[in-house]
Amino acid sequence: GQQLNQSPQSMFIQEGEDVSMNCTSSSIFNTWLWYKQEPGEGPVLLIALYKAGELTSNGRLTAQFGITRKDSFLNISASIPSDVGIYFCAGYNFGNEKLTFGTGTRLTIIP
Amino acid sequence: DGGITQSPKYLFRKEGQNVTLSCEQNLNHDAMYWYRQDPGQGLRLIYYSQIVNDFQKGDIAEGYSVSREKKESFPLTVTSAQKNPTAFYLCASSIDLVRYEQYFGPGTRLTVT
Numbered sequence: 001g002q003q004l005n006q007s008p009q010s011m012f013i014q015e016g017e018d019v020s021m022n023c024t025s026s027s028i029f030n031t032w033l034w035y036k037q038e039p040g041e042g043p044v045l046l047i048a049l050y051k052a053g054e055l056t057s058n059g060r061l062t063a064q065f066g067i068t069r070k071d072s073f074l075n076i077s078a079s080i081p082s083d084v085g086i087y088f089c090a091g092y093n094f095g096n097e098k099l100t101f102g103t104g105t106r107l108t109i110i111p
Numbered sequence: 112d113g114g115i116t117q118s119p120k121y122l123f124r125k126e127g128q129n130v131t132l133s134c135e136q137n138l139n140h141d142a143m144y145w146y147r148q149d150p151g152q153g154l155r156l157i158y159y160s161q162i163v164n165d166f167q168k169g170d171i172a173e174g175y176s177v178s179r180e181k182k183e184s185f186p187l188t189v190t191s192a193q194k195n196p197t198a199f200y201l202c203a204s205s206i207d208l209v210r211y212e213q214y215f216g217p218g219t220r221l222t223v224t
Contacts, residue, residue, distance in 0.1 A: 004153075031211045042115075042201050042215035043154075088153060092211040098144075098169065099213060101153040 006089055006102035014110050019076040021105045023089030031092040032072040033099065034063050038085045046087075047074070076107075084109050113138045115216035117202050122221045124196075132187045132219045134202030143185035144203040144213060147171060154201065160185055161208045189221060196223045 006023050013019060023032070031050055035043035047058050049065035049072060056063055060077045072089055089102040115136045124130045136143065142161045146154040156169030160179040174193025179185050185204075189196045199220050203213040 033212065035215075040199075040218070040220070042117075042203075042218045045212055045214060048212050090213075097167075097208050098156055098159065099211065103151075103153045 004089055004091055004100055004102035006087075006105050008105060009103070010106040010108065012108045012110055013079055015079060015081060017079055019079055019083070019107060020073065021075075021087060022071060022073045023091075023102050024071045025091055025100075026070070027091075027093065028069040029091035029093050029100075030069070032063070032065050033090040033092070034061075034072070034074050035088045035090065036085045037088060037104075043088055079107075079109055081109055083107060115202060115204055115214060117200075117216040117219050120217065120219060122219055124221070124223050126223055127191045128223075129188055129190050130196075130221065130223075132189065132200055132202075132221070134185045134187065134216060135183055136185075136202075136204045136216075137183060138204055138214065139182075140204035140214075141182070141207045142205045143179070144205075145169075145175070145177065145185070145187045146201040146203065148199040148201060148218075157187065157200075159208075189223075196221060 004025050033048050034046045037043040047063040052069050053067050054065040062075045064073045086104040086106050088104045090099040118133045144159040145157040155171050157175050158177040160166035176188045201218045202216040205213045
């Protein structure tokens with residue numbers, strides 16, 4: 001089946017630093033979604049991307065749909081303590097009827 | 112407020128018992144989904160439904176059953192046939208199967224001993 005590889009698996013950063021993470025696939029996707037999950041809660045949708053090359057922002061978050069359609073990137077600028085959590089990418093391609101999720105990037109902010 | 116509710120938040124059962132997890136949405140979404148999440152892993156699809164009285168198996172349907180008698184409700188039964196039922200279960204919904212943005216409930220943590 002399709003697989004999504006997220007990297008890094010975990011990040012330890014200081015408050016105020018910028019964060020970059022990515023998601024790569026062996027298959028082409030038509031839609032990329034980015035979610036954030038806090039401990040014991042359901043994932044919350046952050047950004048949705050629909051076109052190759054698309055760059056979309058949501059506050060301090062910016063995500064890009066890779067031109068090859070096999071990857072996506074998420075950046076967080078000037079991190080704050082509430083950014084802590086696990087960030088998941090998810091991809092969708094026509095005809096599959098379901099999202100494929102990555103394994104997540106765990107973000108920890110060091111005081 | 113529109114959203115997805117799952118109850119209960121924590122559920123404990125003895126091995127060999129069936130247990131049903133509740134999922135209700137008032138978003139007027141046609142499609143609903145159940146996922147399983149194990150520690151340190153991504154989400155795996157158990158079942159999904161695009162319309163009332165219709166549902167499809169996902170990647171890990173064995174040992175689970177669902178029903179979709181109402182648009183708002185999509186309960187999941189974890190049967191005694193599920194070999195490793197202890198997990199975090201997440202319900203989600205989307206407008207339909209081709210509007211891919213899925214919105215998640217808060218989850219139910221099931222512990223079977």
